[in-house]
Amino acid sequence: MIWLDTLVQGILLGGLYALFAAGLSLVFGIMRLVNLAHGDLIVFAAYLVLMGVTMLGLSPWIAALVAMPLMFGLGWLLQTVVLNRVLGKDILPPLLVTFGLSVALQNGLLEAFSADSRRIPAGSLEGASLNLGLVTVGVMPLLTFASAIAVIVALNGLFYHTALGRAFRATSDDAVTAGLMGIEPKRIFAMATGIAMVVVTIAALYLGMRSNFDPSIGPARLIYAFEAVIIGGLGSLWGTLAGGVIIGVAQTFGASVNPEWQILAGHIAFLIVMLLKPRGLFPRAVD
Amino acid sequence: MYRLTTRTRAGTATAIAALVLVVAGLALPAIASRGVIQDLFFILTMLTLAQIWNLLAGYGGLVSVGQQAFVGLGAYAMFAGVILLGWNPVWAIPLGGLAALVLAVPTAFFAFRLQGAYFAIGTWVIAEVTRLLVAQWKTLGGGTGTSLPREATSNIVGTDMIRTLFSVREAAARDILAYWLALVLVVAVTGGIYWLLRSRLGLALAAVRDNVEAARSVGVDAGRIKWAVFLIAAAATGLTGALIFMQTARISPDAAFAVTDWTAYVIFIVVIGGIGTIEGPILGVIVFFVLRSALADYGSWYLMTLGLIAITVMLFAPKGLWGLISARSGLHLFPVRRKLVGLKIEGGNG
Amino acid sequence: MLLRTRNLTANYGQFRALFGVDIAVAAGECVAIIGANGAGKSTLMRSITGVIRNGADMVLHRGEPIGALSSAEVMQRGIAMVPEGRRLFPSLTVEENLLIGGQVRKAPGPWNLEAIYDLFPILRERRKNPGTALSGGQQQMVAIGRALMSNPELLLCDEISLGLAPVVIRDIYAALPKIRAGGAAIVVVEQDIGKALAVADRVYCMMEGRVTLVANAADVTRQQIHAAYFGEAA
Numbered sequence: 001m002i003w004l005d006t007l008v009q010g011i012l013l014g015g016l017y018a019l020f021a022a023g024l025s026l027v028f029g030i031m032r033l034v035n036l037a038h039g040d041l042i043v044f045a046a047y048l049v050l051m052g053v054t055m056l057g058l059s060p061w062i063a064a065l066v067a068m069p070l071m072f073g074l075g076w077l078l079q080t081v082v083l084n085r086v087l088g089k090d091i092l093p094p095l096l097v098t099f100g101l102s103v104a105l106q107n108g109l110l111e112a113f114s115a116d117s118r119r120i121p122a123g124s125l126e127g128a129s130l131n132l133g134l135v136t137v138g139v140m141p142l143l144t145f146a147s148a149i150a151v152i153v154a155l156n157g158l159f160y161h162t163a164l165g166r167a168f169r170a171t172s173d174d175a176v177t178a179g180l181m182g183i184e185p186k187r188i189f190a191m192a193t194g195i196a197m198v199v200v201t202i203a204a205l206y207l208g209m210r211s212n213f214d215p216s217i218g219p220a221r222l223i224y225a226f227e228a229v230i231i232g233g234l235g236s237l238w239g240t241l242a243g244g245v246i247i248g249v250a251q252t253f254g255a256s257v258n259p260e261w262q263i264l265a266g267h268i269a270f271l272i273v274m275l276l277k278p279r280g281l282f283p284r285a286v287d
Numbered sequence: 288m289y290r291l292t293t294r295t296r297a298g299t300a301t302a303i304a305a306l307v308l309v310v311a312g313l314a315l316p317a318i319a320s321r322g323v324i325q326d327l328f329f330i331l332t333m334l335t336l337a338q339i340w341n342l343l344a345g346y347g348g349l350v351s352v353g354q355q356a357f358v359g360l361g362a363y364a365m366f367a368g369v370i371l372l373g374w375n376p377v378w379a380i381p382l383g384g385l386a387a388l389v390l391a392v393p394t395a396f397f398a399f400r401l402q403g404a405y406f407a408i409g410t411w412v413i414a415e416v417t418r419l420l421v422a423q424w425k426t427l428g429g430g431t432g433t434s435l436p437r438e439a440t441s442n443i444v445g446t447d448m449i450r451t452l453f454s455v456r457e458a459a460a461r462d463i464l465a466y467w468l469a470l471v472l473v474v475a476v477t478g479g480i481y482w483l484l485r486s487r488l489g490l491a492l493a494a495v496r497d498n499v500e501a502a503r504s505v506g507v508d509a510g511r512i513k514w515a516v517f518l519i520a521a522a523a524t525g526l527t528g529a530l531i532f533m534q535t536a537r538i539s540p541d542a543a544f545a546v547t548d549w550t551a552y553v554i555f556i557v558v559i560g561g562i563g564t565i566e567g568p569i570l571g572v573i574v575f576f577v578l579r580s581a582l583a584d585y586g587s588w589y590l591m592t593l594g595l596i597a598i599t600v601m602l603f604a605p606k607g608l609w610g611l612i613s614a615r616s617g618l619h620l621f622p623v624r625r626k627l628v629g630l631k632i633e634g635g636n637g
Numbered sequence: 638m639l640l641r642t643r644n645l646t647a648n649y650g651q652f653r654a655l656f657g658v659d660i661a662v663a664a665g666e667c668v669a670i671i672g673a674n675g676a677g678k679s680t681l682m683r684s685i686t687g688v689i690r691n692g693a694d695m696v697l698h699r700g701e702p703i704g705a706l707s708s709a710e711v712m713q714r715g716i717a718m719v720p721e722g723r724r725l726f727p728s729l730t731v732e733e734n735l736l737i738g739g740q741v742r743k744a745p746g747p748w749n750l751e752a753i754y755d756l757f758p759i760l761r762e763r764r765k766n767p768g769t770a771l772s773g774g775q776q777q778m779v780a781i782g783r784a785l786m787s788n789p790e791l792l793l794c795d796e797i798s799l800g801l802a803p804v805v806i807r808d809i810y811a812a813l814p815k816i817r818a819g820g821a822a823i824v825v826v827e828q829d830i831g832k833a834l835a836v837a838d839r840v841y842c843m844m845e846g847r848v849t850l851v852a853n854a855a856d857v858t859r860q861q862i863h864a865a866y867f868g869e870a871a
Contacts, residue, residue, distance in 0.1 A: 034404035104594030107587035169728040177724040179708035182741030264419040278400040
């Protein structure tokens, strides 16, 4: 039953990728902005959590809770001071600005924390596993997947059952008319990026607890996140989870054939979906 | 009688100055040290890549973050030509352009399915896939890479002539040859882009950038133009990549497919200099080189500064340094705008 | 004066669309702005609501300059707009479209979900539908209801009869007196002169970016309107 084990590991890995992708998807859905620094912001948040653990002696969970408002503030500020000024019809300025941010952030982290790989200590959870009869799964991957589902349920709840979510959807539909409703689109955008950064912090917590990280790994996380979003279809968070699972399963099966093929297999799965379903598996009717 | 022209006095002056510069550039190895030649080689190849990316993004609206795919594959194809086919490195360079062109076809096929910003990351994915695949190519060193064999580097076409001409050692002669080729390439690419922008394709490109629907209604096929620009850019990038790695004579997947070196730097050069102009990348590469020389000892601070400068430029001077200069002075060294000019009628009193 | 524009000019790039427009609306009043296509009526509405930003002093609300404010800020001062083409939010249901109108500003007043459903009973049946699944007339009702939800002092209605069947237009215009009774001043922008004159106290006629006629709706003659509308000598 080795293939079943591989499948389950892959699905659970997909949860991590969905966490990477949820923030990206949220921001794109509301303001059609692709943040090329998304991966580096995840890594930044991982260092923030790590600092909470090593310098303040907090547990990783508490450290993440402390990091969340900080990251929210950072996202809010980033959107207000920088990104709102370059949003517009031309996609070039926001792309180039976030690309510049990506490079600046990566090298800033390198300067601050060196190129050594680090890990957020997770204590007894690190090696713990659960025997489910047919397969044995790690507690950490299981927690990651559960968190991904919780994040998606929470975001969907926010989107469809709160006044803020209503304003998000309205602004995404038509920012000018949203303004006529008294909604300040730029403030909504700042709020959205702030919330995306809270999700990024959750993603960072699991990234840092599950494996080693260093300042250079951001772009690869961006690519996984992007692939998950595209496979799922723009604007659907459950689709994003499905996309993450597809990448994850492809990677674990690739790795089981040859460890060098892990990453490649994920990318190839993405290209195959693109070939068959250019708009993703669950495209939104209105775009 | 009237005719349309893009000729201006500044444009003519630029043409003469460029000619003088090229001739001087060709003669430079007679007096310049090897270090200067190497620096110039670096500047010229970066400028070539910047001009190509500017054609893609600034004129074609195709923001590719995956140009390292073509640099890397071009370089590897050149190595394959030398190592597997026994070709002379200089003759293997066109192989780099060809390989990049071949890769560009499936890349465009995939990436053009992605709209706007997603196109950027799509090209990046393709570059990653190409890097990972090339790393599996064991005969060319796999993940660790390989060097050009001694017998290939020691008898590169033309180096004997250069050795006797400037009485230099073999390695220096190789640098001079690479520098000359880079000079030829940058002139060909810049001149080619300039010619392209003044041709019918240039007009069509401008039309597509301004409004795809309107362009289509007057018979401009946006899809075909995007393909043409993307393929041309890929081939030229592949040639540049092959040339760069002929000079270094050593290759590895990480170096050949480096997103920082072949895309981040290039984007910063174009953005800081001024996107959507031919002058911009030239100015940008100078700023880039000066910054690099000044901050070379500060490691990652340098890249961080570059990123922050690019953000600042995008926020406060989105047309870059050249945009500032040109707005103040009205100067266009490479005029591409058409002007209506009255002609005196032949046989009249004029 | 509730709202006044003073020497209001507006440009679209190089093209000037308004040349020094002066209009005034008193509290509780109903004003019609008529004029042919391209006369500048919609530009005037967009300038008042901050979709197009102007010099601060060009638009005054209760004497305070609001010409440079964003549309959100203008709306929060109690100036609500029913935009041309209705512009419902496609991702929102009918009820959500209504709710969002009163989400940021909710002044005390007669209008709430129930009152809107009483004004346009068909919307109550359709409240779970996506806004854009409705007929044109029903969408117009949602757009009016959405603007009312904040209990505005001033309701701007831009071309609310455009593209609708006469019987539907009649229903929508029948709501305007009830809205006035709720206390809001109304500005209706119309190409249909008869409809406009029937509800308005005063009428402004615009042509080519200028006001060509100001008159009491009760006194104005057909010749006057004809002259102001088409620019011919009466």
